[in-house]
Amino acid sequence: MVNLYENETRLWNDGYFNVVGCDEAGRGPLFGPVVCAAVILPHDFKLDGLNDSKKLTEKKRETFYPIIMEKALAVGVSIVSAKEIDEINIYEASRQGMLRAIEKLSVKPDYIITDAMPLDGFSNIPHEAIIKGDAKSITIAAASVIAKVTRDRLMYEEDKKHPEYEFCKHKGYPTKKHIELLNKYGIIDGYRHTYGPVKKYLSEHNK
Numbered sequence: 001m002v003n004l005y006e007n008e009t010r011l012w013n014d015g016y017f018n019v020v021g022c023d024e025a026g027r028g029p030l031f032g033p034v035v036c037a038a039v040i041l042p043h044d045f046k047l048d049g050l051n052d053s054k055k056l057t058e059k060k061r062e063t064f065y066p067i068i069m070e071k072a073l074a075v076g077v078s079i080v081s082a083k084e085i086d087e088i089n090i091y092e093a094s095r096q097g098m099l100r101a102i103e104k105l106s107v108k109p110d111y112i113i114t115d116a117m118p119l120d121g122f123s124n125i126p127h128e129a130i131i132k133g134d135a136k137s138i139t140i141a142a143a144s145v146i147a148k149v150t151r152d153r154l155m156y157e158e159d160k161k162h163p164e165y166e167f168c169k170h171k172g173y174p175t176k177k178h179i180e181l182l183n184k185y186g187i188i189d190g191y192r193h194t195y196g197p198v199k200k201y202l203s204e205h206n207k
Contacts, residue, residue, distance in 0.1 A: 002135060002136055004050070004051070004136065004137060004138040004141060005138050006136070006137075007019075007113060007130060007133075007136065007137045007139075008041070008043075008137065008138060008139055011111050011113075012043060015110075016110040016111035016126070017110055018040050018073065018074075018107055018108065018109045018110045018111075019040065019041075019109065019110065019111045019112075019113060019139055020038050020039065020040045020074075020102060020105065020109035020111070020112050020113070020139065021038070021039050021040075021041075021113050021114070021133070021137055021138075021139025021140035021141070021142060021143045022036065022037065022038045022039075022098040022101060022102065022112060022113070022114040022115070022117070022140065022143055023036070023037060023053075023114070023115045023133070023134050023140050023141075023143040023144040023147050024036045024037070024094045024097060024098065024115075024117075024147055025037075025053065025144070025147035025148040025150070025151040025152075026147075026151045026172070027090050027094060028173055028174070029171065029172030029173045029174070029192070030172055030173070030174050030178065030179075030182065030191060030192055030195045030197055030198050031082065031158075031165075031167065031172035031178075031190050031191050031192065032082060032151065032154060032155060032158065032167075032171075032172040032190055033079045033080050033081050033082060033085070033151070033154065034079075034080045034085060034090065034093050034094055034097055034151075035077065035078070035079050035080075035097070035147045035148075035150045035151040035154070036077070036078045036079075036080070036094065036097030036098045036100065036101045036147060037075065037076065037077050037078075037101055037143040037144070037146035037147035037150065038074075038075070038076040038077075038098065038101035038102045038104070038105055038109075038143060039068065039072050039074070039075050039076075039139055039142045039143040039146060040072060040073040040074045040075075040105065040107050040109060040139070041071070041072055041073065041138065041139050041142060042071065042072075042073055045071055045072075045138065047064060047067060047068070047071075047138075047142075049064075050064055050068075050138060050141050050142065050145070051134075051135060051141055052132075052134035052135040052141055052144055053134065053141070053144040053145045053147070053148040053149075054134075054144075054148075055135070056145070058152070061145050061148055061149050061152075062149060064142075064145050065145060065146065065149040068142045068145060068146060069146070072142065073107050074105040074106045074107035075105070075146060076100075076101040076102060076103065076104030076105040077101055077104065077146060077147070077150055078097045078098075078100035078101040078104065079097075079150075079154070080093040080094075080096065080097040080100075082190050082191060082192045082193075085192050085194070086192055086193050086194045089194070090192075094117060095117060095118075095119065095122060096122075098114060098117060098119065098122075099119065099122045099123060102123070102125075109125055110125070110126075111125065111126050111127065112125050112126070112127035112128075113127065113128055113129075113130055113133060113137055113139065113140060114127065114128075114129050114130070114133060114140070115129075115130065115132070115133035115134045115140050115143075115144065116129050116130065116131050116132065116133060117129055151171070152171060155167045155168065155171045155172060156168055158172075158190065162188060164181065164185055165178075165181050165182075165185060165188075166178070166181060174195075174196075174197055179197050182197060182198070182201060183201060186201070186205070187201060187202065
């Protein structure tokens with residue numbers, strides 16, 4: 001069984017008191033922003049069942065979200081629009097989004113850990129990228145929940161504006177049904193023009 005506190009304990013023991021974990025939600029969708037979160041947890045933080053947000057049900061994520069927000073020493077969230085993703089690519093958008101989330105923290109971090117995202121050249125704070133970090137670090141797992149819940153809530157708001165696209169169901173990801181709806185109703189503001197199915201639609205309808 002993975003010890004989600006192993007990385008934090010190692011860093012705390014090395015004298016890094018405020019360890020910030022970073023993660024993002026929404027790298028794969030055709031529609032909507034990528035949301036990045038940064039979380040610093042107290043050393044006595046415990047939340048049974050907390051794990052990578054992808055391994056949790058939506059109900060469980062919604063249950064954990066307010067607990068994390070209440071108990072965390074600091075939380076920062078940044079939202080990078082589809083337009084900016086198209087301009088700088090999703091990898092760079094995720095990197096810059098994490099840095100922006102860190103900058104929004106009310107507590108200055110001593111050390112940064114991310115879910116497989118190098119921040120070289122972005123920060124003068126010591127940092128490391130942990131492969132599958134959201135399943136290996138309690139802090140990154142907490143950030144993954146904050147990012148995912150924040151993004152899902154944005155998708156529910158978009159669903160209210162554009163119910164015909166059914167964003168509440170697929171959250172912007174390229175499901176078969178979503179692509180069918182995209183082809184039926186067309187491109188609206190918020191779609192990522194550099195993503196395959198959207199590029200295909202645009203090329204077929206801009207002839």
